[in-house]
Amino acid sequence: MNPYRLPDPDLEALLADDAPFGDATTCALGIGGQAGHMVFRARHAMVLCGVEEALRMGELRGLPGAGPVRASGERLAAGAEILTLAGDAAALHQVWKTAQTLMEYLAGIATATADIVAAARRGHPEIAVACTRKNFPGTKAAAIKAVLCGGASPHRLSLSETLLVFAEHRCFLGAEAPAATVRRLRRQWPERAVVVEVGDEAEALRWQQAGADIVQLEKLPPEAVDRIRRQFPTGTRTRIAAAGGINSANAEAYARAGADILVTSAPYFAPPRDVAVTLTALQTRPSTP
Known part of the structure; x- marks a missing residue:
C-alpha cells in the first residue's frame, strides 16, 4: 500500500533542519563533487514505510533513483534492498541520515501496526x-x-x-x-x-x-x-x-x-526498524556506517 506521499515543503523542511548551512564535514574535506551512490537495505524484517519520501528527498537534491524502489506497505525480509540513489557526494551526505531515519521510524510504526492487525485477525x-x-x-x-x-x-x-x-x-x-x-x-x-x-x-x-x-x-x-x-x-x-x-x-x-x-x-x-545504508564512491571500496 502506498496511500500518499508527504509534500515537498515538508521534505525540504526536514532536509533543511539537518543541514541548514550545508554539510560542514563534506565541504571541509573537499569531496562534495565526487560521484557515488547510496544503497538503503532493511537490516531486519519490516513493513516498509517512507521510501517514497526518501526517493523524493534524493530527487530534490539532484539524486535520481538508480535501482529498484520498493513501495511503502511491503513486508521486507532482512537484507532486502529498498532504494538506491546516485549523484555527487555532497547531495548524498545531505540526504543520507534524514531519509534513513524517517524510514526507520515509520517502518517501526508500520511493522507494529501490522503485528497488531495480524494478531487481532487470528x-x-x-x-x-x-x-x-x-x-x-x-x-x-x-x-x-x-x-x-x-x-x-x-x-x-x-x-x-x-x-x-x-x-x-x-x-x-x-x-x-x-x-x-x-x-x-x-x-x-x-x-x-x-x-x-x-x-x-x-x-x-x-x-x-x-x-x-x-x-x-x-x-x-x-x-x-x-x-x-x-x-x-x-x-x-x-x-x-x-x-x-x-x-x-x-x-x-x-x-x-x-x-x-x-x-x-x-x-x-514502537522502536524504529533499522535501515542499513552503504555509500560507495566510484571505483572505491564501499563502507557501511
Missing part, C-alpha cells in the same frame, strides 16, 4: 484496528501513513471530524439523559457516528440502550468485553470498541471476546 478475521491521534505532535501526516501501511485505520484524525463523548464531556451535561445526549448529537452532526467512551459494564449497557453507535470500553479486560457483548440485545446496531493497552500480545484475546474494533496507540511507541 481472533476474528473481520475485526478492525484503529490507531489513535496520540502520535508525537507535528508528525501526524507521516505517522498516519505508517498506520495505513500497517493495515489499520486512523481512529480520529482530529477533534474536528469525530464525535467521541468522554466522561470529561459528560461532567458538563448535568442531569441530561444519555438518550437525550445521543439525539442531540445526531441532530447537530447527522452524518457522524456517535461514540461514547465508558469505564464499566453498567455504563456500556446504558449507552447501548441510549442508541450510541459505538461504545468504547476503556481499559476493560477481554472477559468484560465478552460479558458486555452477551448482554447486548440480538441485532443491536451498537458496536464495541476496546481501547486502552491494546497491543500485539492481547489483540487476539480482545477479538475473540467479541470486540468489533480495537483502538490502540501502541504503534507510535
